[in-house]
Amino acid sequence: MLEPSNNNELPVIPEKRYFTIGEVSDLCGVKPHVLRYWEQEFAELSPVKRRGNRRYYQRHDVLMIRQIRSLLYEQGYTIGGARAYLVRDEGGEDSTRAKELIQHMISELEDILNLLK
Numbered sequence: 668m669l670e671p672s673n674n675n676e677l678p679v680i681p682e683k684r685y686f687t688i689g690e691v692s693d694l695c696g697v698k699p700h701v702l703r704y705w706e707q708e709f710a711e712l713s714p715v716k717r718r719g720n721r722r723y724y725q726r727h728d729v730l731m732i733r734q735i736r737s738l739l740y741e742q743g744y745t746i747g748g749a750r751a752y753l754v755r756d757e758g759g760e761d762s763t764r765a766k767e768l769i770q771h772m773i774s775e776l777e778d779i780l781n782l783l784k
Contacts, residue, residue, distance in 0.1 A: 676696070677694065677695065677696060677733060678693070678694055680694055680726060680729055680730075683726075684725065684726075685715070685723040685724065685725060686723065686724045686725075686726075686728075686729060687721070687722070687723065687724075688702055688703075688714075688722045688724070690724075691724045691728070691729055691732060694729055694733075695729065695732045695733050695736055696736065697732065697736055702722075702732065703722075705732070705735060708746050708750065709731075709735060709749075709750060709753065711731055711753055712728060712731055712732065712735070713728075714728055727767075731753075734753070735749055735753070738752060738753075
């Protein structure tokens with residue numbers, strides 16, 4: 668996703684399930700209106716919307732935003748170029764993301780099982 672040198676500039680992503688648009692703005696160094704714009708431009712970026720159209724981003728969304736930020740601001744891609752890069756790059760990333768989600772679900776189910784015992 669991001670090169671290690673870029674990770675040092677941004678804060679560590681906390682272990683939370685959902686993040687508000689303000690939190691994501693702080694974590695990624697991007698203003699909220701830019702995040703809303705990027706949602707329209709990048710189909711991969713789709714936060715959960717709840718009451719009153721409030722956006723809740725998940726960890727994979729934050730990582731995606733950091734990658735988009737890096738492509739646009741640091742590597743000089745246009746929005747179209749960044750979109751094409753993400754579509755091309757997404758093929759190998761889907762299986763990794765699926766494995767991460769499965770591992771996360773397994774750990775949550777194990778926690779629930781422990782609570783029930």
